[in-house]
Amino acid sequence: MSTQAATADRTAARRSRISPERELELYGAVLDLLREGGYDAVTMEGVAARTKCGKATLYRQWKTKSQLVTAALDKSRCPLFTGIDTGSLAGDLRAAAVAAGGRRGRDTELMEAVGQAYLRxxxxxxxxxxxxxxPEVAALDAMLARGVERGEIAADNPAIAFVAPGFLGVLRVEGLFEDRFGDEDALPAYVEAVILPALGIAPSGP
Incomplete structure (x- = not known):
């Protein structure tokens, strides 16, 4: 490559670089479009128009719509379960349920928006x-592994494999069962009634 061409490439890269502040603005537009109309409502053209950003810049940075949407979801995500370590498995699972229950609302809207697109x-x-x-599954699995190491549950307990799917499954379908999962107490109640007994751990008292 000639010196002139290399210089032109570096200049183009500088022009197309997106600042962290601008990136957050773009991600915010993606999330708003998701909430308003679901995955199909998000287009590179729509994001560009809403943020006054060149469509070519979006394609250079993210290549495809799915990469842009995933980046926006990932950037907006505050880890639910990472870092939870209360010293006991029951305490970890209860803390995880409280953390997830407190993140209802706008997070739930986003998950519903991408739910069907996830399948298609x-x-x-x-x-x-x-x-x-x-990352969320790994955090839940780590809680269970610590519980096995501490001797709180048997390593061959068949319920272990279903804890993470159970947690995330309830979060995914809670909007379909508003009469049963209508408030922040629903997931903690699910842990007490279903997950802990399946693991052979006595639930807390009333």
Whole structure:
């Protein structure tokens, strides 16, 4: 590559670089579009128009819509379960339920918005698994592994494999069962009534 061409490439890279503040603005527009109309309502053209950003800049930075949506979800995500360590498995699971219950509302809207798209778009599914779902599953699995190490549950307890899917499944469908999961106490109640007994841990008293 000639010196002139290399200089032109560096200049183009500088022009297309997005500042952290601008990136957050773009992500905010993506999330607003998701809440307003779901995954299909998000387009590169729509994000560009809403933020006065060149469409070419978006494609240079994220390549595809699924990458942009996943990046926006990941950036907005405050880890639910990472860092929870109360010293006991029951305490960890109760704390996880309280943390998840406190994140209802706008987070739930986003998950509902991408729920159907998750099933229909393999590229979005792969990206969300890697950046959003896998870290939360790993955090729950780590709680269970510590419980095994402390001797609180048996390593061969078959319920272990279903704890993370159970947690995330309830979060995913709570909007369909508003009569049963209508407030922040629903997930803690689910832990006491279902998860702890399945693991052989006595639930807390009334």
């Amino acid at each position: 778009h393999p590229d979005l599914r792969r990206a969300l698994r890697e950046t959003v779902i896998t």
